[in-house]
Amino acid sequence: MASTAREGSAGESISHFNGIRMRIIGSGNLDITLYSLDDVKSQTLNPLVMQATTNIQPLKKCNFMQQRAAVEFSTDEINEYFRFNRIIIFSRPVFANYPG
Amino acid sequence: MPTFYPNGFTAPYTPPTWKGGWDQTSGATTAMFDSNKIGQIATATVAQTSSALGWKVAVSRFVSRTLAPQTFSGTFDFILGLSENNAGANFYTKIYIYVTQGNTDAVRGVLLDYTESAAGGATEWPTTAAGVALQAAQTLASIGALEGDHVVIEFGYSSENVSGINRSGSCRRGNRTTSETALGDLTVGSTSVTTLTGSFNFSGGIVLSTTEFTNLTWETSEDLGTAIEFSGSGIANVNDATYDRWYKWTPAVSSVVGIWFFSDVAVGTYRPSVQMYTVSGSVVSIGNMLEAVNVPFQLPTVAATSYYFKVATNGNFNPAAFTYDFLGAPTSQISVGSILINDDSTGLPGAIISPTTGEIINFVRDMAAGETGDILRASGVMALYDFGSSSIIVYDVDFDIIATIAGHSVEPEIRANIGQNRFYIAKDNGATHTISMILPDGTVSGTTYTMTITNIKPFAVTNDGLYALHSDGITTGQAIKKWDLINATALADFAPGIVGYRSNDILILSDNTVLISFFKNATNEFVIRYYDSLGNQLNEYNIGLSTRASSIAPRLSYGLDDASFYVFWHPDFSTNRIQQINTTTGAVLSTLDNPEFEFATWAGTETATPPRFGSSNSCPFMVLGQVGAITTSNGDGTLIISAVIINAASGIYKLVPLKRNDTLWTEDFESTQDVKIPRPYAKTSYIG
Numbered sequence: 001m002a003s004t005a006r007e008g009s010a011g012e013s014i015s016h017f018n019g020i021r022m023r024i025i026g027s028g029n030l031d032i033t034l035y036s037l038d039d040v041k042s043q044t045l046n047p048l049v050m051q052a053t054t055n056i057q058p059l060k061k062c063n064f065m066q067q068r069a070a071v072e073f074s075t076d077e078i079n080e081y082f083r084f085n086r087i088i089i090f091s092r093p094v095f096a097n098y099p100g
Numbered sequence: 101m102p103t104f105y106p107n108g109f110t111a112p113y114t115p116p117t118w119k120g121g122w123d124q125t126s127g128a129t130t131a132m133f134d135s136n137k138i139g140q141i142a143t144a145t146v147a148q149t150s151s152a153l154g155w156k157v158a159v160s161r162f163v164s165r166t167l168a169p170q171t172f173s174g175t176f177d178f179i180l181g182l183s184e185n186n187a188g189a190n191f192y193t194k195i196y197i198y199v200t201q202g203n204t205d206a207v208r209g210v211l212l213d214y215t216e217s218a219a220g221g222a223t224e225w226p227t228t229a230a231g232v233a234l235q236a237a238q239t240l241a242s243i244g245a246l247e248g249d250h251v252v253i254e255f256g257y258s259s260e261n262v263s264g265i266n267r268s269g270s271c272r273r274g275n276r277t278t279s280e281t282a283l284g285d286l287t288v289g290s291t292s293v294t295t296l297t298g299s300f301n302f303s304g305g306i307v308l309s310t311t312e313f314t315n316l317t318w319e320t321s322e323d324l325g326t327a328i329e330f331s332g333s334g335i336a337n338v339n340d341a342t343y344d345r346w347y348k349w350t351p352a353v354s355s356v357v358g359i360w361f362f363s364d365v366a367v368g369t370y371r372p373s374v375q376m377y378t379v380s381g382s383v384v385s386i387g388n389m390l391e392a393v394n395v396p397f398q399l400p401t402v403a404a405t406s407y408y409f410k411v412a413t414n415g416n417f418n419p420a421a422f423t424y425d426f427l428g429a430p431t432s433q434i435s436v437g438s439i440l441i442n443d444d445s446t447g448l449p450g451a452i453i454s455p456t457t458g459e460i461i462n463f464v465r466d467m468a469a470g471e472t473g474d475i476l477r478a479s480g481v482m483a484l485y486d487f488g489s490s491s492i493i494v495y496d497v498d499f500d501i502i503a504t505i506a507g508h509s510v511e512p513e514i515r516a517n518i519g520q521n522r523f524y525i526a527k528d529n530g531a532t533h534t535i536s537m538i539l540p541d542g543t544v545s546g547t548t549y550t551m552t553i554t555n556i557k558p559f560a561v562t563n564d565g566l567y568a569l570h571s572d573g574i575t576t577g578q579a580i581k582k583w584d585l586i587n588a589t590a591l592a593d594f595a596p597g598i599v600g601y602r603s604n605d606i607l608i609l610s611d612n613t614v615l616i617s618f619f620k621n622a623t624n625e626f627v628i629r630y631y632d633s634l635g636n637q638l639n640e641y642n643i644g645l646s647t648r649a650s651s652i653a654p655r656l657s658y659g660l661d662d663a664s665f666y667v668f669w670h671p672d673f674s675t676n677r678i679q680q681i682n683t684t685t686g687a688v689l690s691t692l693d694n695p696e697f698e699f700a701t702w703a704g705t706e707t708a709t710p711p712r713f714g715s716s717n718s719c720p721f722m723v724l725g726q727v728g729a730i731t732t733s734n735g736d737g738t739l740i741i742s743a744v745i746i747n748a749a750s751g752i753y754k755l756v757p758l759k760r761n762d763t764l765w766t767e768d769f770e771s772t773q774d775v776k777i778p779r780p781y782a783k784t785s786y787i788g
Contacts, residue, residue: 027760066788069786069788070783070785070787071783072783073782074779074780074781075779075780075781076779077776078760078761078774078776078777079760079776081760082782087784089784089787091788
């Protein structure tokens with residue numbers, strides 16, 4: 001899968017956010033949701049079942065096309081927890097901007 | 101030639117989609133075709149929405165009963181009473197016949213796809229309705245059908261309309277007169293389309309499933325599968341031959357399910373009679389349910405247990421067709437003020453009623469069944485008499501059993517005592533009663549008292565635990581008596597009775613005021629009197645006329661505080677009415693009406709839209725003040741109501757390394773409980 005690592009904002013181009021790779025340990029189900037600017041649009045992914053120890057950095061695919069996106073990770077049951085060491089979010093620009 | 105008839109009866113299965121490449125299916129109807137002549141004659145008419153050349157309009161669709169395994173062969177033809185409403189319509193027959201894959205929308209195979217036309221030499225539909233056949237019998241494709249499949253005949257017209265005006269075409273179906281006399285067969289060209297019946301002719305025949313029209317037994321029941329919610333139809337009588345229909349159902353999960361076998365509510369029409377059984381060595385009934393005739397009933401189920409339903413012929417109706425509908429009960433979370441009404445028939449669930457709508461919001465599937473019981477205001481602990489085990493069963497606020505107190509072959513009186521925070525039990529020994537106490541943890545106190553009284557019906561102990569108020573609940577006009585528990589002596593009467601009335605319930609509030617209900621069996625009049633602690637009457641409330649006999653007299657229950665109490669009575673024979681009453685003024689604060697289901701069966705009249713769930717009519721009822729989350733509980737895998745008493749503002753704030761939850765005080769501040777942190781999350785900054 002082609003990917004682009006960037007720093008800072010790419011401006012107004014519309015990007016396709018297509019994957020999240022995590023170096024993560026924890027317990028329970030990790031709920032993952034992508035949000036657009038101002039949380040107008042969102043996409044909730046299937047939860048990730050976390051392990052206390054693991055040799056795998058899981059990749060969760062997503063399909064979210066926005067100008068900018070934030071990813072929220074959460075849990076919703078008692079005694080669930082998560083600990084990130086690294087998060088990579090894959091995206092590529094698709095369109096330059098919305099019609100003027 | 102094996103003949104079948106388009107009978108206009110409810111199709112045994114209705115495919116969601118039409119298959120024949122129609123331009124228009126709006127207005128088309130779906131019905132049954134069968135080897136028996138059933139259903140009164142009727143006309144289906146569909147007007148085209150376009151007069152375009154070749155516009156194909158579906159008029160009717162006919163579905164067979166379930167098939168036996170077979171491979172189709174031979175030819176197909178029909179004779180139907182057809183007509184077009186204008187000579188310029190130029191309608192020609194279009195027909196599409198296929199085999200379903202069981203009760204699914206999938207096609208096993210297409211038997212015939214055929215459209216007639218003027219160019220092909222066919223004759224258009226007549227403007228005066230008459231018997232019409234195909235131009236020539238058509239050969240069917242060789243399709244192999246499996247047990248449970250159906251044949252579907254999609255029938256309509258292909259328009260060669262040249263008038264530019266939308267026209268309509270009609271097709272007759274049904275095989276009996278309005279007096280249910282079977283009609284003779286229509287012939288080609290005959291205009292007797294309302295006195296003779298059309299037919300479908302399969303030269304190779306159709307072999308219908310043998311399981312559908314034989315007298316079944318519970319061993320040969322038709323299997324309804326494992327789903328909780330579904331519907332279907334069956335027939336118990338065709339051509340004056342009657343059949344017992346048996347159905348087997350094995351729900352995959354434990355729950356409470358509303359079940360309804362119904363036909364028509366019109367007078368003189370078939371009303372299916374249903375009896376319900378489990379099989380455990382022999383056939384036995386559940387919860388004293390005797391028979392449901394055209395009305396719903398509710399069944400608490402255990403996962404992977406088979407239940408059997410016998411649909412009887414219930415008279416000689418022709419046809420005797422019915423529909424069944426299974427519906428899962430609500431499993432909503434209960435809230436403060438919800439009402440619990442347990443049943444008085446063993447095996448039936450306790451009903452939870454919404455404090456705002458009066459509708460069923462949940463059931464406690466496995467609950468004691470009896471006529472006495474009460475709830476402790478402080479903790480939500482309940483004690484209920486259970487007929488089946490001759491025991492008092494004590495439940496915690498989660499509806500988990502915390503104690504079973506056996507040895508009550510005669511139903512005891514059970515009344516909560518607010519001041520002592522315990523239940524007082526009056527056990528009937530015949531000439532005497534033993535008064536014992538059940539504590540909130542379900543243990544029985546070591547202290548007992550003896551009352552040398554023969555009959556004790558309404559019964560309550562004062563908040564100081566020293567005196568019992570009682571009467572026998574039988575004798576009209578009897579005074580409310582007072583008994584010294586410590587010294588085992590009768591004292592002066594607490595209050596006089598009411599001439600013609602007998603008392604039913606006694607509540608002693610935390611301020612020692614007393615509420616007593618009285619019921620007059622002869623006139624159904626129902627009053628409640630409010631007394632001070634010395635027996636001086638402070639007020640009297642006339643609630644209404646409760647339509648039930650004295651054995652199902654109105655009941656009282658404590659409110660969540662002394663400001664109000666609740667009364668449960670019957671304004672008619674199918675309504676359980678629960679009203680919250682202002683203690684000092686008698687003003688009605690709220691009224692909840694819940695459908696009455698006695699022996700699990702709807703007690704009201706047969707209607708097309710009956711309530712599907714309800715509560716029993718003569719039982720103790722309790723106002724739930726301590727409620728919370730819904731969890732699985734009760735040790736049997738059933739989703740029932742649970743409750744957690746948490747003082748939500750009592751967080752214990754101290755740093756604990758690696759702690760992954762919040763700790764709160766419970767309401768009594770005597771212990772703590774860990775709960776989840778509301779919603780821990782991490783969110784990245786915006787990317788892209």
